[in-house]
Amino acid sequence: MTKNLVIVESPAKAKTIEKFLGKDYTVRSSFGHIRDLDKGDNAIDIQNGFKPNYIVSPDKTKVVAELKKLAKESETVWLASDEDREGEAISWHLFEVLGLKEDNTKRIVFHEITKPAIENAIKNPRKIDKALVDAQQARRILDRLVGFELSPILWKKVKPSLSAGRVQSVAVRLIVEREREVNNFNSDSDYKIVAEFNKRDHSKSIKAELPQRFKSEKEAIDFLTAAQDSSFKIENIEVKPAQRKAAAPFTTSTLQQEASRKLGYPVAKTMLLAQKLYEAGHITYMRTDSVNLSETAIKGAASEIIRSYGKEYSMPRNYTTKNSSAQEAHEAIRPTYFENHTAGADAQEVKLYELIWKRSIASQMANAELERTVVDISVSKANKSLRAEGEIIKFDGFLKVYLEGKDEEEDEENSDILPPLSVGEMLDLVQMTSEQKFSRAAPRYTEASLVKKLEELGIGRPSTYAPTISTIQKRGYVIKDNREGSTRQYQTAVLKGGKISVKTATERVGVEKNKLFPTDIGTLVTDFLSEHFKQIMDYGFTAMVEKEFDEIAQGMIGWTKMITSFYTPFHKDVDTTLATAERVKGERVIGTDPETGKPVTGRIGRYGPLVQIGEAEDEDKKFASLRSGQTLETITLEQALELFKLPRVIGEYKNEKVSAAIGRFGPYIKFGSLFASIPKDRDIFEITITDAAEIIEAKIKAEIEKLIKTFPEDKDLEILKGRWGPYIAYKKNNFKIPKDTVADQLTYAQAMELIDKQGGVKEKKGGKAEAPKAKAKAKAKAKAKK
Numbered sequence: 001m002t003k004n005l006v007i008v009e010s011p012a013k014a015k016t017i018e019k020f021l022g023k024d025y026t027v028r029s030s031f032g033h034i035r036d037l038d039k040g041d042n043a044i045d046i047q048n049g050f051k052p053n054y055i056v057s058p059d060k061t062k063v064v065a066e067l068k069k070l071a072k073e074s075e076t077v078w079l080a081s082d083e084d085r086e087g088e089a090i091s092w093h094l095f096e097v098l099g100l101k102e103d104n105t106k107r108i109v110f111h112e113i114t115k116p117a118i119e120n121a122i123k124n125p126r127k128i129d130k131a132l133v134d135a136q137q138a139r140r141i142l143d144r145l146v147g148f149e150l151s152p153i154l155w156k157k158v159k160p161s162l163s164a165g166r167v168q169s170v171a172v173r174l175i176v177e178r179e180r181e182v183n184n185f186n187s188d189s190d191y192k193i194v195a196e197f198n199k200r201d202h203s204k205s206i207k208a209e210l211p212q213r214f215k216s217e218k219e220a221i222d223f224l225t226a227a228q229d230s231s232f233k234i235e236n237i238e239v240k241p242a243q244r245k246a247a248a249p250f251t252t253s254t255l256q257q258e259a260s261r262k263l264g265y266p267v268a269k270t271m272l273l274a275q276k277l278y279e280a281g282h283i284t285y286m287r288t289d290s291v292n293l294s295e296t297a298i299k300g301a302a303s304e305i306i307r308s309y310g311k312e313y314s315m316p317r318n319y320t321t322k323n324s325s326a327q328e329a330h331e332a333i334r335p336t337y338f339e340n341h342t343a344g345a346d347a348q349e350v351k352l353y354e355l356i357w358k359r360s361i362a363s364q365m366a367n368a369e370l371e372r373t374v375v376d377i378s379v380s381k382a383n384k385s386l387r388a389e390g391e392i393i394k395f396d397g398f399l400k401v402y403l404e405g406k407d408e409e410e411d412e413e414n415s416d417i418l419p420p421l422s423v424g425e426m427l428d429l430v431q432m433t434s435e436q437k438f439s440r441a442a443p444r445y446t447e448a449s450l451v452k453k454l455e456e457l458g459i460g461r462p463s464t465y466a467p468t469i470s471t472i473q474k475r476g477y478v479i480k481d482n483r484e485g486s487t488r489q490y491q492t493a494v495l496k497g498g499k500i501s502v503k504t505a506t507e508r509v510g511v512e513k514n515k516l517f518p519t520d521i522g523t524l525v526t527d528f529l530s531e532h533f534k535q536i537m538d539y540g541f542t543a544m545v546e547k548e549f550d551e552i553a554q555g556m557i558g559w560t561k562m563i564t565s566f567y568t569p570f571h572k573d574v575d576t577t578l579a580t581a582e583r584v585k586g587e588r589v590i591g592t593d594p595e596t597g598k599p600v601t602g603r604i605g606r607y608g609p610l611v612q613i614g615e616a617e618d619e620d621k622k623f624a625s626l627r628s629g630q631t632l633e634t635i636t637l638e639q640a641l642e643l644f645k646l647p648r649v650i651g652e653y654k655n656e657k658v659s660a661a662i663g664r665f666g667p668y669i670k671f672g673s674l675f676a677s678i679p680k681d682r683d684i685f686e687i688t689i690t691d692a693a694e695i696i697e698a699k700i701k702a703e704i705e706k707l708i709k710t711f712p713e714d715k716d717l718e719i720l721k722g723r724w725g726p727y728i729a730y731k732k733n734n735f736k737i738p739k740d741t742v743a744d745q746l747t748y749a750q751a752m753e754l755i756d757k758q759g760g761v762k763e764k765k766g767g768k769a770e771a772p773k774a775k776a777k778a779k780a781k782a783k784a785k786k
Contacts, residue, residue, distance in 0.1 A: 004075065004077075005025075005074035007081070008028075008030070009030050009031070009032050010031070010032070010275075012276065014027045016279060016280055016281045017118060026074070030063060030090065031060065033089075034057065035055055037053065037140065038053045039055075046145075052140075071098050074104075077100055083109035083110065083111060083330070088132035088133050088136065089132075092133040107126050107129075108121040108122060108125050108126075112285070112331075113278065113281040134552050134558075135559070138548075142563055142567075143165060146166040150574070156578070158525060167460050169525075169526070169536065170537060170539060171450065171469070171472055172477045174453060179523075187440070187441075188439045190215055190436075191214040193210035193220065193432065195210075195432040197429055199425075199427065206419065206421075206427065207416060212384070217436070220493065224493055227381070228498060232380070233378050233425070233426050234376070234421055234424065235376050237423055241394075242369075243369060244367060246362045246364075246365060247404045248332065250334075250359050251462070252271075252288055252289065253452065255333055256451050259355060260448030267447040267451060268469070268470050270352065271286065276345065276349055277356075280344075284331050284333055285331070287462040288330035288462055289330075290332055291321050292332060293360075293364075294331055301316070301361055315367065334356065335360060338361065366397040369393070372390070372391050373392070390416045435491075437490075438490070444515040454468070477521065477525060478516050485510035485511035487508055488506065490506075491504055520608070520609040520626075521586075521608075528581075532576075532577040533573055535570070586632055587603040588602045588633070591637035598614045598615070598621075600613055602640065605625075608625060609630075609632050611623070611626065611635065611640040622644055624640075624646060625663065645685070648685065650687060650692050651688075653689060658693075658696070661684075662684065663675075669699075671692075707720060708720060708726055708744050709746070711748045717729075717752075719744065722734075725737070725739070726743035736754075
């Protein structure tokens with residue numbers, strides 16, 4: 001008989017905890033949630049107070065059976081899932097499903113997986129916090145109601161197979177609005193004056209700038225002309241002491257932002273790596289909106305700072321959370337042991353750990369002491385002065401370890417080091433430049449800056465940021481993409497050696513890297529929902545719902561009351577929209593085809609956005625798919641007409657015609673029966689036969705390497721190499737091969753047995769094979785039409 005059974009939600013966490021507990025403790029994992037809402041119509045009994053119908057997941061039946069057996073054999077059951085609402089819900093579901101009893105079940109929580117933390121948790125158990133469970137349950141039920149009622153409306157009124165979510169739809173709205181803001185932005189320009197001077201002894205150079213900018217090129221050149229015969233004198237020097245303070249330790253949001261800036265990690269990757277570090281006992285819990293550190297952590301940091309850098313670098317302090325909606329009394333994300341400067345199972349984990357360590361240590365270090373100098377330089381024949389600014393670090397303090405990153409759009413501070421200067425000193429002009437500068441639209445969102453915006457608006461919580469951003473991309477409403485930008489001309493003028501030279505230069509603008517762009521369907525769905533479900537799409541309302549979840553967690557309001565107040569007006573909007581809303585296609589008249597005089601329109605088609613020449617009823621109407629980066633809102637008539645030049649014959653290769661076209665999955669090369677995608681860095685209209693041959697050969701090689709085995713018994717049966725390992729392909733269906741099976745040694749009988757075990761080949765209407773997913777979608781569509 002087991003004396004103590006400890007249940008956690010992950011195997012990695014179980015493995016770490018097991019090291020700290022003695023032989024009287026058995027630690028097992030539930031592998032996450034063991035049950036969830038029923039996937040069908042019976043998930044929520046709306047008429048009976050929104051009563052949820054929970055079902056044990058089929059893949060968890062064995063886990064549940066094992067845990068039930070162990071629980072019956074144990075004197076005490078310890079529920080040790082994470083300390084947030086999701087973790088509390090996991091413990092509650094385990095209590096209910098395993099049939100546990102209150103007298104021998106204890107709930108323990110800890111924000112780090114260390115021996116002292118686990119031992120302290122065992123000494124201080126508590127009961128399951130039903131208010132936290134209710135808050136999680138309310139979110140789950142509300143989101144299911146919104147998704148189940150909105151999605152069929154989108155199928156009927158916009159396009160089949162679409163889905164909508166409460167927080168996700170608002171996140172997409174932010175990206176759509178920002179895209180329109182960028183596209184509608186009209187840039188203004190002004191002229192910036194920058195000068196470089198030498199000291200008379202030529203020992204050092206000084207860079208200075210005119211604090212004001214000129215609105216016209218004429219004014220800028222007039223100033224250079226005045227400077228031609230001017231002398232330059234230092235008229236004022238101002239020296240001020242300054243301090244720079246360290247940033248607070250990481251919250252979930254700031255960790256996601258900084259890991260994106262400094263390491264280039266997507267939000268979901270950061271959370272995956274952080275979870276691994278937490279479960280291995282290296283860092284504290286990674287889902288938190290608190291910047292607070294425990295007294296033990298503050299003392300541990302101070303000890304390590306003094307040991308590594310000296311007493312003068314230590315400045316113990318605590319930070320307070322500005323966010324009024326911060327959940328539960330968590331700590332900030334920090335290392336469990338500050339003496340460990342590095343940790344992690346692989347290079348990516350190590351980089352993230354070191355970022356967390358540096359930020360945490362820096363937060364407990366002394367301020368950086370600076371000396372800022374501002375120098376005004378007079379121009380004798382102009383009524384304006386240039387300004388040079390410099391900065392000297394007198395004591396580096398926390399900067400010895402860490403400097404917070406900046407978003408790429410933020411202007412860098414001028415931190416030049418100035419040479420010794422004195423008032424009245426004359427300077428020699430090396431050159432003075434006037435350069436045309438353009439105003440910029442608000443930047444498109446990155447994953448990290450979207451998290452920051454959601455947090456500012458009070459939308460979502462630490463546990464929801466990463467899933468929200470992943471979901472809107474998986475649903476095809478948003479894409480993360482790079483854009484090459486375009487060239488723009490600008491005017492410059494240089495005064496050097498007493499002469500002014502004027503020229504027109506070019507620069508590349510609008511270059512984007514890993515930015516979030518709305519797709520055409522994302523924009524169409526956002527507009528539809530914004531028109532018919534104003535409350536759901538309202539930022540303030542969504543933030544208010546989040547606050548109500550917090551109030552449920554604090555036991556201030558009941559979850560059914562909150563759901564009722566939300567659902568009643570929402571369901572009314574659903575009924576009204578189903579009855580009155582027109583079907584939308586996102587159609588836009590782009591212009592008229594000069595050759596035929598027929599209209600050129602853009603709209604959403606079955607396989608995505610397209611342009612069309614001719615009316616819907618025309619027998620000879622033409623269609624063309626949009627290229628990557630093109631949208632229905634912004635495509636011009638010239639760009640649309642260019643698309644009708646496809647498919648384009650490139651030439652011949654091996655006596656076979658080679659052509660280029662755009663299909664459902666983007667631009668491709670066609671060579672006989674072979675289709676090969678054109679890489680993103682190649683232009684479909686400029687690709688040559690040499691380029692095409694290279695792409696064709698690469699595709700042929702990949703196809704040969706992809707094929708592991710064929711079977712003479714059935715030519716449709718193949719074993720192929722996939723992204724996640726070998727798999728069986730049979731009649732347009734794919735089937736998994738167990739990890740312990742050697743793929744190229746599978747016999748025909750064994751392969752067919754694996755296919756049968758996974759449900760066999762599904763047939764579509766008309767005799768074609770249909771995968772189980774497609775069948776489920778077809779059922780859902782049929783249901784929506786009823």
